[in-house]
Amino acid sequence: MTSKKQKTPWPTKAVMEQIYEQHFWGGKDSDFFSGEGSHNPKIIKPYIDAVTSFLKSHDNQLSVCDLGCGDFNVGKALVPYTKTYVAIDIVEGLIERNKQLFKADHLTFKCLDIAQDDLPKADCVILRQVFQHLSNQEIKQILDKLSAYKYLILTEHIPVGNFVPNIDIIANSQNRLKYQSGVDVLAEPFNFKVKEFKILSEVILDDNSQIVTTLFTL
Numbered sequence: 001m002t003s004k005k006q007k008t009p010w011p012t013k014a015v016m017e018q019i020y021e022q023h024f025w026g027g028k029d030s031d032f033f034s035g036e037g038s039h040n041p042k043i044i045k046p047y048i049d050a051v052t053s054f055l056k057s058h059d060n061q062l063s064v065c066d067l068g069c070g071d072f073n074v075g076k077a078l079v080p081y082t083k084t085y086v087a088i089d090i091v092e093g094l095i096e097r098n099k100q101l102f103k104a105d106h107l108t109f110k111c112l113d114i115a116q117d118d119l120p121k122a123d124c125v126i127l128r129q130v131f132q133h134l135s136n137q138e139i140k141q142i143l144d145k146l147s148a149y150k151y152l153i154l155t156e157h158i159p160v161g162n163f164v165p166n167i168d169i170i171a172n173s174q175n176r177l178k179y180q181s182g183v184d185v186l187a188e189p190f191n192f193k194v195k196e197f198k199i200l201s202e203v204i205l206d207d208n209s210q211i212v213t214t215l216f217t218l
Contacts, residue, residue, distance in 0.1 A: 012138065012171040013090050013113060030071070031097060038073045043203050047128070047213055048077045050200040051153060054215060055081035058123075065122035065149070067114045067142070068130035072098050078126075079107050086120045088112050115141040124151040129211070131183045132157050132175035136168045136190075143185060143192050152216040153200065158182025160208050166190065177209055185216075194218055 038044065055062055060081045069075050069087035071094065079085045084106045089095050095111040102109075110120070114130075115138040125146055131139050131154070146152055157175050165184035167176055176182050185192040194216045201213045 012115070012134065015171045015173075016089075016091050038070055043205075043211055044074050046201040046203055047155065047211075048074060050213060051078055051126070052081050054153070054200065062124045062151070063122040064124050064126060065120050066126045066128075067119070068127060069098070069109070070094070072102055074128065075126075076102050079104050082106065084108070084122070086110060086122065088114060088119075090114070119145050119148075122149060124153065125149045126153045128153075128155040128213075129157055129175075131185070133173065134169075134171050136166060138171065139183065139185070140190060143190055147193075147218055149218055152194075152218060153213060154185065154216060155211060155213040156183045157209060157211050158184075160204065160210050177207075192216075 036043065055064075055078065061083045063084040064078070064082045064086070066075050066078075066085065066087040069089050072087060075085070075087050079102075085104070086108045087098065088110045089098075090111065090113050092111045095109045099109045112119070115134070119125075127142075131142075134142075157177065159177060159180055159182055164179075164181050165187040166189060167179045167181035169176060169179075184190075186194070186197075195218065197214050197216045199212060200215050203211045205211065
């Protein structure tokens, strides 16, 4: 009896390039579109307000590293409240496009694989709806690097109420909601160590899911 052949995951870079090329997240008329989570005012306004408030509470003096910056429709609103802002994505064409569209003296764009490559130094890391598309192995690789930072602002799309966290997936355009799961970095298998955490914003959506942004002090 032959065992079922396991599906070999595509490299994450290729997955993300295809998502943008095929407009899996919408935006048929856009060159690059990071989905409703980056454009729906109901989702992004509470987030921008909460993160801006946090940055202002540090007198706009925090250096920020935005991992998985996407089309930068959200990040552009945060740049004025930072000392330096490094925005990173794995898709080269997206980064080149962002460099042309968004300019500030203290803003830099870099093309990196955040699971594999060394990350820039900063006070605060932003990861907004990134982990939900990655495998547990990739999430673990990234989390292992984050102890070098003071703060992590993490946003995840998760079910409302109780759910089984961190069901593993291969990197793709979807998240864990179809398995009634979501990413919880404090739970198994990650057990991410933090000094403290607090929720900065929560947005409840019509499908009984929620987008939760948490500030972790590391």
